[in-house]
Amino acid sequence: MTDEPRVSADEMIGRLSPSMSPWRRLRGAVPLVAGLAGAVFVGSLWATEPGPLPGRTQLAFALFTVFCLAWAGYGGWVVTRRAPLYALEQVIAAWLAVTASVVTTAVVATIAVQRGSGLPGVVAGGAAFVVVSVVLAVRAHARRAVLLRRKRELTRQEEA
Incomplete structure (x- = not known):
C-alpha cells in the first residue's frame, strides 16, 4: 500500500x-x-x-x-x-441553432403569408435548417452522454 x-x-x-x-x-x-x-x-x-x-x-x-x-x-x-466541458458547448450551440432556425422560419413564414406569396419556398428552406439543427442537437446530446458515462466509469474505477 x-x-x-x-x-x-x-x-x-x-x-x-x-x-x-x-x-x-x-x-x-x-x-x-x-x-x-x-x-x-x-x-x-x-x-x-x-x-x-x-x-x-x-x-x-x-x-x-x-x-x-x-x-x-x-x-x-x-x-x-x-x-x-464534456461536450456541453456542443449541446448549447445546437439548441441555439434549433431556436434560431425555428423562430426565423416562423417569422419569415408569417411575413410570406401576409404578403400572399413564397410560402412553400420559405417552409422548405426553413424545414431544412430546422432538421439539420435538430440532428446536430441529437448528436451533441449523444456525444455528451458518452463522455459523461466514461467519466462515471473512470470515477468508479478510481474509487474501487
Whole structure:
C-alpha cells in the first residue's frame, strides 16, 4: 500500500488539460466575433432606418439582434472556460441553432403569408435548417452522454 494521495477523475483531467487547445479557442472565438459583428451590423441597420418601422420589422430586427448576442455570449462562455466541458458547448450551440432556425422560419413564414406569396419556398428552406439543427442537437446530446458515462466509469474505477 502506498502513501500517495488519490486523485479524482476531475483533478486528473484538470491536470492533463489546464488550458484550452488552439482549436477549442477558435471554436469559441468564431461565434463570439461573429455574434458581436452581427449584433453591431443589425443594430446599426435598425438604428439608421428612416421613419417609423412597422411592428413586424421591429420584431425581426430585435430577434436577429438577440440571436447575434446569444451567439456572442455563447462564444464568450466557451473561450473563458478552462475546464473540460464534456461536450456541453456542443449541446448549447445546437439548441441555439434549433431556436434560431425555428423562430426565423416562423417569422419569415408569417411575413410570406401576409404578403400572399413564397410560402412553400420559405417552409422548405426553413424545414431544412430546422432538421439539420435538430440532428446536430441529437448528436451533441449523444456525444455528451458518452463522455459523461466514461467519466462515471473512470470515477468508479478510481474509487474501487
